[in-house]
Amino acid sequence: MPGWGQKGQERLAGARVFLAGVGGLGCAAGVYLATAGVGRMDVCDADAVERSNLNRQFLYTPRDVGRPKAELARDRLAALNPSIEVSALVTEIDHATAPELIAGADIVLDCLDNLETRFALNRACIAARVPMVYAAAADWTGYLSFLKPPETPCLECFVTRTPPPVEPAIPGCTPGTLGALQAMEALKYLTGIGNVFAGKLLVMDGAEPRFDVVAVDRDPSCAACSKLKAK
Amino acid sequence: MTIYLRSGGKLRDQLKPDVDEYTRRVEVDGDLTLKEILTTLGIPLAFVAFAFTDGMLRRLDYKPSDGETITLQPPVSGG
Ligand SMILES: [Zn+2]
Numbered sequence: 001m002p003g004w005g006q007k008g009q010e011r012l013a014g015a016r017v018f019l020a021g022v023g024g025l026g027c028a029a030g031v032y033l034a035t036a037g038v039g040r041m042d043v044c045d046a047d048a049v050e051r052s053n054l055n056r057q058f059l060y061t062p063r064d065v066g067r068p069k070a071e072l073a074r075d076r077l078a079a080l081n082p083s084i085e086v087s088a089l090v091t092e093i094d095h096a097t098a099p100e101l102i103a104g105a106d107i108v109l110d111c112l113d114n115l116e117t118r119f120a121l122n123r124a125c126i127a128a129r130v131p132m133v134y135a136a137a138a139d140w141t142g143y144l145s146f147l148k149p150p151e152t153p154c155l156e157c158f159v160t161r162t163p164p165p166v167e168p169a170i171p172g173c174t175p176g177t178l179g180a181l182q183a184m185e186a187l188k189y190l191t192g193i194g195n196v197f198a199g200k201l202l203v204m205d206g207a208e209p210r211f212d213v214v215a216v217d218r219d220p221s222c223a224a225c226s227k228l229k230a231k
Numbered sequence: 232m233t234i235y236l237r238s239g240g241k242l243r244d245q246l247k248p249d250v251d252e253y254t255r256r257v258e259v260d261g262d263l264t265l266k267e268i269l270t271t272l273g274i275p276l277a278f279v280a281f282a283f284t285d286g287m288l289r290r291l292d293y294k295p296s297d298g299e300t301i302t303l304q305p306p307v308s309g310g
Contacts, residue, residue: 025310113310138309141240143281158288159280168241170309201288203281203304205239208253212302214283 001193008191009037013083015190016040018105020093020121022073023047024056024172025135026111028179029186031059034077034084036187041077044089044101045069056172093117098124107189108132109182115159119224122147122155126225133185134159135178139168140206142178145216146185146196150228153199157219174206232261232297234268242305245274254300265301266291280306 001008017038019026022045033041049057049064049072059076060069074088091097093112098120102108108125110132112118118134125132131148134155147154181202188194203212220226236255238246248255259268265282269291281304282289295301 021310023310111310113308115308118308136307136309138305138307139240141305141307143304143307175310201281203239203283203302205304207240210239212283212286214281214286214288216288 003193004191008193011191012037012187013039015106016042016104017186017190018102018108019043019073019111020102020108020117021045021111021113022057022059022069023053023111023113024170024175025137025179025182026109027057027059027073028176029109029111029182030073030077030179031080032180032183033186034081034086036183037081038084038186038190040085040087042087042089042101042105043070043073043077044091044093045073046090046092056170056175058172058176093121095120095123099127102128102130105130107186109186110134110155111179111182118155118159123224126154126228131189133182135175135182137175137178138170140171140174140204140209142174142202142204142206144178144181144185144197144202144204145200146189146198148198149218149225150230151198153216153218154222154225156224157222158201158216174204177204177206233258234295234298235300236268237300237302239302239304240307242278242303245278246272246303259295261297262294264292264294265289268295278305279303 049060059073068090070088070090074086078086135144185196201214201216237253246255250256284301
């Protein structure tokens, strides 16, 4: 593949990715990163597998219900590619823990399932100057953007509303699609191939179906990133 | 003036499309912001995460022009 080759593979082998959440997004992203040969993956999720997860979190089976997702994901991703190193972090991500958790990562994948944790991860990524690939999904709808302020907006520049208390049901293919795209963003960034969704938001409405790519600007008054000056 | 509000996902339940499955035609008095238009229609702002037109994400203080179509998307946080 143009631009990949031995050099690209070596770059991936030397890369470290922090996977924040191994639910529907994280299972898909994790599989494609592991099989691509990302040398080190830190897989973080405090939750245990629930039966209702199984329609979309395909790294787990009915026998795994009640067991920690991060440990299961570690074992299964490492089995897919024994030449990579995968570590499991069974811990909550919040403002206190996020900076230490992501330390050393070349890129962070936001595969989380709630806004509050996303904002904590966003702040930690800004402080560490590490790019974050945002994605979110519900029913047939999904969003994705590559965030690396000050070159791009951060999450708080354009995601400000509180979601309704009840999220709709989610077929596995929606987070699977978005998770695969998150892996694609990470692989492009790590190998230097192509262009990422920087300053752009992908809006997927799979029901219609329709895919829009819209430009997103930084918010000059953003509480999280406005102090960062563009180079 | 007339504007068209296209809605995605669960927002369709709130917006009640009438032009087609996704789009609602709305008559407005002009010079209103998206926020004011949504409030007039009784659509809670918490149900709108993103609004965009012409390939640009817009904030809720955006003032649509006559004949413009604005796409509205619901908040989504699942993973
Ligand atoms: Zn920001």
